[in-house]
Amino acid sequence: MSNTKAFAAQSATTPLAPFGFDRREVGAHDVQIEILYCGVCHSDIHQVKNEWGNSIFPMVPGHEIVGRIIKTGDHVKKFAIGDLAGVGCFVDSCRECPQCKAGLEQYCDVGMVGTYNGYEKDGKTVTYGGYSTNIVVDENYVLRVSEKLPLDAVAPLLCAGITTYSPLRHVGVKKGHKVAVVGLGGLGHMAVKFAASFGAEVTMLSSSPSKEVDAKKLGAHHFVLTSDAKQLSKVKNHFDVILNTVSAPHEYVTYLDLLTTNGTMIVVGAPPKPSEVPAFNLIMKRRSIIGSLIGGIAETQEMLDYCAEHNIVSDVEVIDISYINEAYERMLKNDVKYRFVIDIASLKN
Numbered sequence: 001m002s003n004t005k006a007f008a009a010q011s012a013t014t015p016l017a018p019f020g021f022d023r024r025e026v027g028a029h030d031v032q033i034e035i036l037y038c039g040v041c042h043s044d045i046h047q048v049k050n051e052w053g054n055s056i057f058p059m060v061p062g063h064e065i066v067g068r069i070i071k072t073g074d075h076v077k078k079f080a081i082g083d084l085a086g087v088g089c090f091v092d093s094c095r096e097c098p099q100c101k102a103g104l105e106q107y108c109d110v111g112m113v114g115t116y117n118g119y120e121k122d123g124k125t126v127t128y129g130g131y132s133t134n135i136v137v138d139e140n141y142v143l144r145v146s147e148k149l150p151l152d153a154v155a156p157l158l159c160a161g162i163t164t165y166s167p168l169r170h171v172g173v174k175k176g177h178k179v180a181v182v183g184l185g186g187l188g189h190m191a192v193k194f195a196a197s198f199g200a201e202v203t204m205l206s207s208s209p210s211k212e213v214d215a216k217k218l219g220a221h222h223f224v225l226t227s228d229a230k231q232l233s234k235v236k237n238h239f240d241v242i243l244n245t246v247s248a249p250h251e252y253v254t255y256l257d258l259l260t261t262n263g264t265m266i267v268v269g270a271p272p273k274p275s276e277v278p279a280f281n282l283i284m285k286r287r288s289i290i291g292s293l294i295g296g297i298a299e300t301q302e303m304l305d306y307c308a309e310h311n312i313v314s315d316v317e318v319i320d321i322s323y324i325n326e327a328y329e330r331m332l333k334n335d336v337k338y339r340f341v342i343d344i345a346s347l348k349n
Contacts, residue, residue: 002032005347006132007321008058012050015325019058021128023136030136031079032071033087038130039064039156039314040340042186042247045328047117051272056117062130062342063089063115064158066151076139084145086304088158089294091115091127091137103296105141131321133347143301146308153313156186156339157304159294160314164191164243165303167266167292168198171241175199180235180242181220182255184211186314187245187268189338192218193312195243203235205242205255214337218315226254237285239263249273252289256281267291314339320346 008019026032044061046052065087069079079085092113093105100108113120116129129135145154164187173179179200181191188204195202196219203222204215212223224231237260244255247269255265256277267289277289295303307313315338319327327340 002134002136004128004132004134006060006128007324007347008060008128008131009048010058012048012055012057016048016061016131019060021060023128023134024125026071026073026136027138028073028075029138029140030073031069031076031085031139031142032134032136033065033067033085033142034070034134035065035067035130035132035344037066037152037155037318038062038342038344039159039316040324040327040331040342041156041159042331043159045331048328054117056119056126059117060128060131061116062132063087064155064160064341065115065130065135066145066155066158067134067344070134073139078139079142079144084147084151086143086145086154086158087115087130087135087137087141088143088162088300089115091141092121093141094121103298105296106294130344131324131342131347133344141297143297143304145304148308149311149313152318152341152343153316154304154307155341156190156314156316157307158300160186160190160339161307162295162300162303163187163268163292164245165194165306166295166299167243167268167290168194168241169299170292171264171266171290173198173200173241177201177240178238178260179203180205180224180239180255180258181245182206182242183245183269184208184215184218184338185245185334186336186339189214189218189315191243191245192220196220197310197312200241203239205258232258237261241266243268245269247271249275251275252277253281256287256289259285259287261285261287263287265289314341316341318343322346
């Protein structure tokens with residue numbers, strides 16, 4: 001067993017605080033990673049506050065993990081001690097269903113094992129995440145991280161990165177496509193970077209005029225203020241793809257009307273309340289709405305390799321672990337550009 005320092009929530013109403021626990025022994029196919037940085041995802045807040053109704057306490061959040069391997073099991077073949085490695089949103093799956101065999105482990109028919117707030121396949125052992133000093137994971141669910149990029153800015157790629165990369169690749173975004181991104185936050189800023197790097201003409205759709213300067217710095221070619229009816233009318237029936245990253249309650253119809261014939265809106269944000277979608281807004285232009293959830297292991301590795309090749313990382317604010325509760329409050333006010341990342345060295349002091 002490996003003694004591990006962490007920060008945890010003891011209940012849905014208490015702040016995160018220091019917490020200690022033992023990681024499992026390193027098995028034959030496991031690697032142990034000394035965690036260096038962990039990104040802070042908005043879903044961490046949802047789960048800490050039990051807003052999805054499935055929280056297990058005490059809870060150690062964190063699923064945007066990068067670090068260095070310090071121990072390997074006897075049968076590990078893909079990694080060696082000293083390698084940089086990453087862990088994303090899940091650490092296991094059934095491995096046998098059609099989804100797992102197709103490299104779509106995130107859609108495992110049995111259910112993927114979440115990096116935190118989940119149960120290992122024994123159904124008893126709770127998973128603890130990356131707000132901690134180390135983690136033990138089967139090598140088949142570990143990602144290789146390039147030495148070329150700053151590790152603090154790589155961490156959010158394990159969730160925010162793959163959440164936007166995967167759907168854009170799935171619908172085949174390329175040069176000549178007109179792509180709009182709704183929401184300029186942790187997900188939205190990565191969506192702009194990826195869509196622009198794929199050669200698309202990118203437009204940021206936002207209700208905040210102050211976001212225009214940043215959107216264009218990130219690679220957006222155009223900016224449309226969604227509260228301005230005249231600006232919206234100019235892009236009606238215009239976009240091939242809209243990537244909707246907004247998790248706050250909002251209606252979809254406004255954005256559907258901006259899609260051209262055969263256009264697709266991809267939903268990656270998870271609003272707490274449903275949005276009404278009139279059938280005619282889909283039928284008349286053969287538009288579609290699809291959802292997307294992170295990516296499988298192979299695709300996540302593809303994304304990390306692509307980022308290393310094209311020098312793409314997240315824009316981050318690095319914090320000490322002691323600042324995590326303040327960071328949550330700032331995230332709820334959209335006061336971060338664009339992802340908080342915890343320097344886990346601050347947890348070891």
